[in-house]
Amino acid sequence: MARTSSKEVAAKAPKREAGWQAEKSAMTRTAILDAAMTCFIEIGYANTTTALIANHAGVSRGAMMHHFPSRMSVMKAVIAYLHELRLKEYLELMADIDMPDAQLTNKDIRNSVEMAWNYVNMPSFIAYQELLGASRTDPELKAVMEPVEKDFEKQFLQMAKSVFPHWQKLPALEPAHDLVQFLMKGMALSQMSTRRNARVKKVIDYLALILMEIYDESIESRLGDESAK
Amino acid sequence: MARTSSKEVAAKAPKREAGWQAEKSAMTRTAILDAAMTCFIEIGYANTTTALIANHAGVSRGAMMHHFPSRMSVMKAVIAYLHELRLKEYLELMADIDMPDAQLTNKDIRNSVEMAWNYVNMPSFIAYQELLGASRTDPELKAVMEPVEKDFEKQFLQMAKSVFPHWQKLPALEPAHDLVQFLMKGMALSQMSTRRNARVKKVIDYLALILMEIYDESIESRLGDESAK
DNA sequence: TAAAAAACAAGCAAGTTTGTTTGATTGTTT
DNA sequence: AAACAATCAAACAAACTTGCTTGTTTTTTA
Numbered sequence: 001m002a003r004t005s006s007k008e009v010a011a012k013a014p015k016r017e018a019g020w021q022a023e024k025s026a027m028t029r030t031a032i033l034d035a036a037m038t039c040f041i042e043i044g045y046a047n048t049t050t051a052l053i054a055n056h057a058g059v060s061r062g063a064m065m066h067h068f069p070s071r072m073s074v075m076k077a078v079i080a081y082l083h084e085l086r087l088k089e090y091l092e093l094m095a096d097i098d099m100p101d102a103q104l105t106n107k108d109i110r111n112s113v114e115m116a117w118n119y120v121n122m123p124s125f126i127a128y129q130e131l132l133g134a135s136r137t138d139p140e141l142k143a144v145m146e147p148v149e150k151d152f153e154k155q156f157l158q159m160a161k162s163v164f165p166h167w168q169k170l171p172a173l174e175p176a177h178d179l180v181q182f183l184m185k186g187m188a189l190s191q192m193s194t195r196r197n198a199r200v201k202k203v204i205d206y207l208a209l210i211l212m213e214i215y216d217e218s219i220e221s222r223l224g225d226e227s228a229k
Numbered sequence: 230m231a232r233t234s235s236k237e238v239a240a241k242a243p244k245r246e247a248g249w250q251a252e253k254s255a256m257t258r259t260a261i262l263d264a265a266m267t268c269f270i271e272i273g274y275a276n277t278t279t280a281l282i283a284n285h286a287g288v289s290r291g292a293m294m295h296h297f298p299s300r301m302s303v304m305k306a307v308i309a310y311l312h313e314l315r316l317k318e319y320l321e322l323m324a325d326i327d328m329p330d331a332q333l334t335n336k337d338i339r340n341s342v343e344m345a346w347n348y349v350n351m352p353s354f355i356a357y358q359e360l361l362g363a364s365r366t367d368p369e370l371k372a373v374m375e376p377v378e379k380d381f382e383k384q385f386l387q388m389a390k391s392v393f394p395h396w397q398k399l400p401a402l403e404p405a406h407d408l409v410q411f412l413m414k415g416m417a418l419s420q421m422s423t424r425r426n427a428r429v430k431k432v433i434d435y436l437a438l439i440l441m442e443i444y445d446e447s448i449e450s451r452l453g454d455e456s457a458k
Numbered sequence: 459t460a461a462a463a464a465a466c467a468a469g470c471a472a473g474t475t476t477g478t479t480t481g482a483t484t485g486t487t488t
Numbered sequence: 489a490a491a492c493a494a495t496c497a498a499a500c501a502a503a504c505t506t507g508c509t510t511g512t513t514t515t516t517t518a
Binding site: 042043044045046047132133134135136137138142145146149150153154174175176178179181182183184185186187189190191192193194199202203205206207210213 | 420
C-alpha cells in the first residue's frame, strides 16, 4: 500500500492470470534497475547506496536483497539493463528517419549527425558513463563492463551500416564512424565548457561538412574505379 | 624517520636556513596533493580516503589534517594544483617544437595533432577527469571546478593561438580547435574500445588531413580577400 | 636560552553503509 | 487447503571513514 502509493511501480499491471507472479517479479526487478539508473544520473555511481535505490524503486531493502543479494549484483544487472536499453533507444531513434535509397543529401547527413548528438544527451548515456567511469578503477566491475562495451560498439556499428547502406562499401566508413562517435562522446562529457551549446553547434556544422566531403570523395573514387575497369 | 624512509618526501631538502619551515611546509603540501592525484588515477576519486592519501604521501593523517582541515579542502586544493600543473605541462610540450614562421606544412600539423593526443594521455589528464566526473553530482566540488575549467579552456586556447600564429587571424581557428579538443577527450575516455590504438591512429590521420584542408582553404580565401582589396 | 608557533603522531567517537538475520504478511500454484 | 514464492519490516554486527582531540617533537622568534 505504502509501496504502490509512493512510486506506482505497477504502471500497467496485467490482470490476474496464470504466471503473473513471474511478471510481477520482473516488474520489481525492472523498477530497481531503473531506480539505480536514476540514482546514477542524480547523485553518481559512488553515492548510490542500496537504501537509496530501494527507496527510489518504492521497494523495501529486504525485497531488493531478495532479487539482488549484494550491491555489486545490482550494478552488474544495471550494466546489462543499460546495454539493452541503449541499443533499443538507438533503433527507435533510427526508426524515425527513413533514408533514401539513392545518394545521401547534405540534409541527410546533417540530420544523422544531429541525431548522434541527441543520442549522447539521453539519460541512458549519462548513466552508462557513470558505470564506465567507475569501471576504470574497479576490477570486478571492469570485468563485466569490458565485454559489454565491446559488444555495444560492435552492434552499434552494425546497425549504423544497415541504416546507411550508402556507406556500406566505402572504405572510409569505419574511421568516419569513429570520428563521429569519439567526437560526440567528447562533447557530451564537456558539460562545464563556456558557451558550450554554441561551440557544439559550430563543431557539428563542421562535422557535417567534413562527412559530406568524405562521402563525395569516396563516391567519386568508387565511380572512378568502376569506370577504370 | 619512518616517514622519510617510506616515501622520501624531502627530495631535495634545502639546508637549514632561516625560513626553512615555510619551504618544508610547502613540500609536504605538495607531497599530499601529489599523493591525492596518484590515488585518483589508481583507485578513483570516490575511493580516495584521507588515510590513503596520507599513506601515499608518507605523512601521518594528523599532519595532513593540519594542512587541510577536511577531505573536501584537499580535493579543492588538488583542483587548483592540477590546473596549474596541466597548464605547465602544455607549455613544456609546446616548448619542444618550434614552429616555422612561414606556412604550416603537413608534417607540422600532423605533429601537433599527435602532441594533443599525448597530452590527453598524461596522468594529470586522468586525475583531472576524475575530479570533473565527481563534480557533476557534487555541488560543492562543482562550484570550485566550474570556474577553473572555464579558465583552463580560455588559457589553453590563448596558448594555442600564440604557438600557432599561423591560425591567428583565420576565422576557422576556434571551431577547429574545439574539434581537436573534443575529439581527443572522447578518444582518451574510450579506454575499453576494441582495437583502440589502431582506430585512434586512423582517426588522427583523418583529423590531420581535415585540418590541413581547413588551413589551406582559409589561406586561399585570405589571399583572395587581400588581392580583392 | 626560553617562549611561542608550527608540524606531527596516535587514538577515539560518531556516523554510514553493507550484508545478514529473523519473522511476519500477502499472493500464487497445485 | 496446503505448499510455495515474493514481499516487507526491523534490527544487528562488522567494517570503514571522517573529524576531532590530546600530546609530542621540531622550528622560529623574542
